[in-house]
Amino acid sequence: MQHKGSSESFPGTPKARARNPETSSEDASEVLNRTEHERPLAAALAARFARRRGGSLARRLFLTAAAITVIVLGLSGVVLSSLYRETAERALDRYLNVYLKNIVVDVATAPTGTIPDPTSLSEPLFQTPNSGWYWQIEWLSGPTSKMKFSPSLPEPGLASLDEQRIPIRSDGFREGYIGGPEGQRLRVVENLIDLGSDGQYVVTVAANIAETEEEIASFNWTLFITLFLLGAVFVATAWFQVRFGLRPLGRISQSLHAIRTGRAERLEGNFPAEIEPLAREVNALIDTNRDIVIRARTHVGNLAHALKTPLSVLLNETSGKQDATAEKVREQVAVMREQVQHHLERARIAARVAVPGTVVDVDSVVDGVVRTMEKIHRDRGVRIISDVEGEINFHGEEQDLAEMVGNLVDNACKWAKSRVEIRARPEPGPQVERAFLRVIVDDDGPGLSAEARQEVLTHRGKRLDESKPGSGLGLSIVSDLAHLYQGRLELGASPAGGLRAELVLPRAS
Amino acid sequence: MRLLVVEDDPDLNRQICAALTDAGYAVDKAFDGEEGHYLGENEPYDAVVLDLGLPKMDGISVLESWRRAGKQMPVLILTARDRWSEKVQGFDAGADDYVAKPFHMEEVLARIRALLRRSTGHASSELVCGPVHLDTRTSRVTVDGNPVRLTSHEYRLLAYLMHHHGRVVSRTELVEHLYDQDFDRDSNTIEVFVGRLRKKLGVDVIETIRGLGYRLSQPANAT
Numbered sequence: 001m002q003h004k005g006s007s008e009s010f011p012g013t014p015k016a017r018a019r020n021p022e023t024s025s026e027d028a029s030e031v032l033n034r035t036e037h038e039r040p041l042a043a044a045l046a047a048r049f050a051r052r053r054g055g056s057l058a059r060r061l062f063l064t065a066a067a068i069t070v071i072v073l074g075l076s077g078v079v080l081s082s083l084y085r086e087t088a089e090r091a092l093d094r095y096l097n098v099y100l101k102n103i104v105v106d107v108a109t110a111p112t113g114t115i116p117d118p119t120s121l122s123e124p125l126f127q128t129p130n131s132g133w134y135w136q137i138e139w140l141s142g143p144t145s146k147m148k149f150s151p152s153l154p155e156p157g158l159a160s161l162d163e164q165r166i167p168i169r170s171d172g173f174r175e176g177y178i179g180g181p182e183g184q185r186l187r188v189v190e191n192l193i194d195l196g197s198d199g200q201y202v203v204t205v206a207a208n209i210a211e212t213e214e215e216i217a218s219f220n221w222t223l224f225i226t227l228f229l230l231g232a233v234f235v236a237t238a239w240f241q242v243r244f245g246l247r248p249l250g251r252i253s254q255s256l257h258a259i260r261t262g263r264a265e266r267l268e269g270n271f272p273a274e275i276e277p278l279a280r281e282v283n284a285l286i287d288t289n290r291d292i293v294i295r296a297r298t299h300v301g302n303l304a305h306a307l308k309t310p311l312s313v314l315l316n317e318t319s320g321k322q323d324a325t326a327e328k329v330r331e332q333v334a335v336m337r338e339q340v341q342h343h344l345e346r347a348r349i350a351a352r353v354a355v356p357g358t359v360v361d362v363d364s365v366v367d368g369v370v371r372t373m374e375k376i377h378r379d380r381g382v383r384i385i386s387d388v389e390g391e392i393n394f395h396g397e398e399q400d401l402a403e404m405v406g407n408l409v410d411n412a413c414k415w416a417k418s419r420v421e422i423r424a425r426p427e428p429g430p431q432v433e434r435a436f437l438r439v440i441v442d443d444d445g446p447g448l449s450a451e452a453r454q455e456v457l458t459h460r461g462k463r464l465d466e467s468k469p470g471s472g473l474g475l476s477i478v479s480d481l482a483h484l485y486q487g488r489l490e491l492g493a494s495p496a497g498g499l500r501a502e503l504v505l506p507r508a509s
Numbered sequence: 510m511r512l513l514v515v516e517d518d519p520d521l522n523r524q525i526c527a528a529l530t531d532a533g534y535a536v537d538k539a540f541d542g543e544e545g546h547y548l549g550e551n552e553p554y555d556a557v558v559l560d561l562g563l564p565k566m567d568g569i570s571v572l573e574s575w576r577r578a579g580k581q582m583p584v585l586i587l588t589a590r591d592r593w594s595e596k597v598q599g600f601d602a603g604a605d606d607y608v609a610k611p612f613h614m615e616e617v618l619a620r621i622r623a624l625l626r627r628s629t630g631h632a633s634s635e636l637v638c639g640p641v642h643l644d645t646r647t648s649r650v651t652v653d654g655n656p657v658r659l660t661s662h663e664y665r666l667l668a669y670l671m672h673h674h675g676r677v678v679s680r681t682e683l684v685e686h687l688y689d690q691d692f693d694r695d696s697n698t699i700e701v702f703v704g705r706l707r708k709k710l711g712v713d714v715i716e717t718i719r720g721l722g723y724r725l726s727q728p729a730n731a732t
Contacts, residue, residue, distance in 0.1 A: 304589070305562065305589035305590060305610075306589075308589035308609075308610035308611050309518045309521055309589065309610060309611075310518075310520075311610070311611035312521055312610045312611040312612055313518065313520040313521045314611075315611050315612070315613065316521070316524040316525075316528070316613075316614050317524070319528075319613065319614050319615070333611065337611055368594075368597040368601065369593065369597060371597070371600060371601065372593070372596055372597045372600040372601075375600050375604075375605065375606075376600075376606070376607070378627075379623070379627070398594060399592055399593075399594040402592070402593045402594035402597060403592055403593045403594065405593070406593025406594075406596070406597070407593065410593075
């Protein structure tokens with residue numbers, strides 16, 4: 001089913017492609033052959049997809065924060081870097097323009113047709129060969145042209161910006177980049193001076209931009225490091241926020257687990273304003289659920305108990321009669337009685353699962369049971385001794401503890417010759433998950449053989465003690481109940497010669 | 510022996526009363542807690558069969574109220590609620606025994622017999638006074654091993670005397686414990702029954718204590 005569902009729901013899977021009429025028949029058959037091998041993979045992917053669909057709230061918040069951080073910081077980096085580059089270039093251009101203006105003044109004051117030596121430029125860098133600082137003056141007059149350039153510039157002068165098709169602005173200036181001597185990259189500012197009939201001068205000043213580039217690179221590196229650290233801090237903060245912010249959710253989840261396993265009754269403690277309503281609603285839901293279960297249990301109990309009176313009437317009506325009708329009625333009454341008892345027990349179990357137990361004082365329950373047993377078995381002359389060590393509390397329902405202890409002691413009293421001993425102790429040993437207590441009931445009766453003891457614990461519901469009055473199901477009921485509480489009933493030999501029944505049950509601290 | 514049955518279900522009440530009457534008891538009946546409580550507090554019953562789920566006043570309250578008022582008659586609780594916690598509650602309220610519904614009538618009869626026997630200090634269900642034997646289980650009376658046929662009133666009289674064997678029992682006490690409340694009481698009839706009983710038993714075990722009442726004792730010539 002899983003395979004079929006997954007391959008049909010994804011159009012890209014082999015089966016879907018095989019159905020495509022545009023696919024050639026050869027492809028189709030090949031694809032069909034592959035289908036067998038690829039199906040598990042598709043199924044696995046589908047399962048993975050299904051599992052991931054719910055996703056993680058933490059991951060969602062964290063990834064969003066991380067993505068936004070990366071985008072914002074990345075954009076700021078780009079913007080800052082280009083702004084710095086522009087500023088650095090403008091500073092260089094300003095220098096170049098100062099030199100250019102000086103040369104232009106020299107050119108303008110020089111006699112017509114000559115190219116002056118721009119003496120005003122005393123900058124030694126223009127004298128040093130391949131220094132990276134260059135000027136060049138070109139006189140264009142008709143077909144002839146003359147050129148002069150700085151001593152720093154080797155032949156044949158600077159390359160023209162014309163090759164790069166950079167247009168000359170209306171004020172006669174244009175800027176750009178060209179290659180220079182020794183592989184230098186030069187920033188060039190050029191001014192076209194039109195002197196009308198005296199011809200045109202093109203004055204160019206160039207400077208190596210390597211220095212500026214270095215500065216820019218250094219700035220970019222610092223910027224990158226700064227932004228990277230900033231981003232890391234942001235992402236870490238986001239991670240911490242998500243973890244810290246979502247912690248109450250984890251607490252709710254733990255509390256719910258505790259409720260489900262019966263270690264708590266409701267969501268306790270203060271929750272943040274955002275999930276407080278959720279906790280409140282969950283508690284209300286738990287209360288409602290409990291009410292419903294208790295009401296249902298009460299109704300079942302009432303019904304069961306209400307049926308018992310008419311059953312008694314029916315049973316008694318047949319008493320002393322031996323005809324077939326009476327026999328039938330007796331038999332059916334027995335069936336009904338069993339059914340009523342069975343469903344009553346089911347209802348109690350259902351309620352027990354839904355209603356977390358309370359804390360019950362073992363001593364008072366044992367006392368009550370002993371008082372009752374002394375009255376019930378007073379004709380047998382059995383002494384009942386009880387010894388409950390300190391203050392031991394059972395975690396569960398008082399009625400259930402009374403039922404378990406009552407059945408064990410009743411059983412012991414039925415068989416004992418003279419003495420029944422009840423002891424309750426906290427169970428020693430590691431108490432990592434839950435603490436336990438142990439109730440020991442000893443009698444000095446005939447006891448049970450090892451096989452018979454095993455029989456009671458494995459074949460529950462078997463009537464072992466039919467020879468004595470009473471329901472006869474006592475021990476197995478105890479065993480069933482103890483298992484419901486994740487406890488157990490152990491049977492052994494008592495030092496006094498009879499049966500020793502030991503009840504291990506969850507203890508409330 | 511005079512008993513009270515407090516049970517709200519009319520059919521069950523009738524059945525229990527019929528069974529107890531057949532077993533030789535004088536039986537009064539009540540159908541709710543208040544009525545039962547009133548009767549139990551004001552009439553000298555030898556034992557009570559008490560249902561716990563009663564209208565108007567529940568059985569536990571009735572029982573507790575009786576015990577508080579100092580009423581010591583044995584009480585057999587009859588109830589559908591048969592968990593140990595409920596039994597403990599019943600016994601703590603002052604019950605002497607417990608029968609869970611649905612029950613066999615024989616069970617109730619046996620428990621009542623045991624309660625009566627215990628309350629009058631007898632260990633066996635067979636009461637003996639010289640040659641006279643009374644088996645409370647079968648309601649059979651024998652004298653020197655020979656069965657004696659008694660009417661129900663004669664049987665009740667003998668059973669009461671034998672339960673209180675050795676003690677002087679007044680005529681008023683006999684009237685109160687042998688007849689149910691609807692019976693037209695006349696203490697003179699007691700003398701008639703005692704006379705008949707003496708004749709049927711044929712041995713002189715019933716002694717008349719003038720002005721006080723009767724006493725059952727072993728005949729002087731008994732071995």
